[in-house]
Amino acid sequence: MAQKALAKVINILSxxxxxxxxxxxxxxxxxxSHQTDVRRNIGLVPSEFVLKEDLTDFKNFEFFGKLRGxxxxxxxxxxxxxLRHVQLKDRANFCVNTYYxxxxxxxxxxxxxxxEPSVLLLDEPTEGLNQKERSNIVDVIKDFQAEGISILLTTxxxxxxxxxxxxxxxxxxxxxxxxxxxx
Numbered sequence: 001m002a003q004k005a006l007a008k009v010i011n012i013l014s015x016x017x018x019x020x021x022x023x024x025x026x027x028x029x030x031x032x033s034h035q036t037d038v039r040r041n042i043g044l045v046p047s048e049f050v051l052k053e054d055l056t057d058f059k060n061f062e063f064f065g066k067l068r069g070x071x072x073x074x075x076x077x078x079x080x081x082x083l084r085h086v087q088l089k090d091r092a093n094f095c096v097n098t099y100y101x102x103x104x105x106x107x108x109x110x111x112x113x114x115x116e117p118s119v120l121l122l123d124e125p126t127e128g129l130n131q132k133e134r135s136n137i138v139d140v141i142k143d144f145q146a147e148g149i150s151i152l153l154t155t156x157x158x159x160x161x162x163x164x165x166x167x168x169x170x171x172x173x174x175x176x177x178x179x180x181x182x183x
Contacts, residue, residue, distance in 0.1 A: 007123055014038070015035040026119055027041045040115075041117055041119055050111070051111065055096060056094060057088065057110070061082075061114055062079070065078070068115040079092075079110070086109060086110055087106075109125075118150060120149050120150070120151045126155065126157060138164065141164060142163065162182060165182055
């Protein structure tokens with residue numbers, strides 16, 4: 001139940017579903033009245049893998065970049081940069097179905113960041129990964145955070161949150177019950 005509530009928060013903030021009541025803002029854009037602006041400012045890594053497994057990672061990125069209205073020349077340059085950043089440049093022409101879970105998570109980050117959003121929403125990006133794989137994904141996320149991207153993360157692993165979050169909020173029934181400042 002807790003995971004569904006957290007996924008619901010991500011879905012509401014990404015404008016996939018409307019809130020039951022109240023509202024929220026992303027980069028000062030109201031999620032109800034400025035959905036296009038919200039979507040332009042966010043990158044989303046859902047808990048479910050969304051890339052087409054029978055396509056190469058490059059073709060997947062090209063597809064998602066075009067959906068975002070990116071110029072093809074800028075898109076190719078951005079994809080190249082992101083693939084190098086997540087250490088998958090040498091696999092750009094491999095089909096996604098040949099990748100293991102951690103590699104797919106890194107690919108999901110590239111898709112979410114291809115249009116250069118200022119906010120990254122991550123729904124359980126380390127779920128199902130072993131300790132080393134989890135650490136690798138956290139390192140990649142920290143790198144993007146260092147570039148100035150704001151990150152909202154749902155996780156069951158407090159150790160993951162402690163590695164790069166400056167605030168942790170506990171939720172119950174869609175309400176924040178406790179917020180902790182990480183020193």
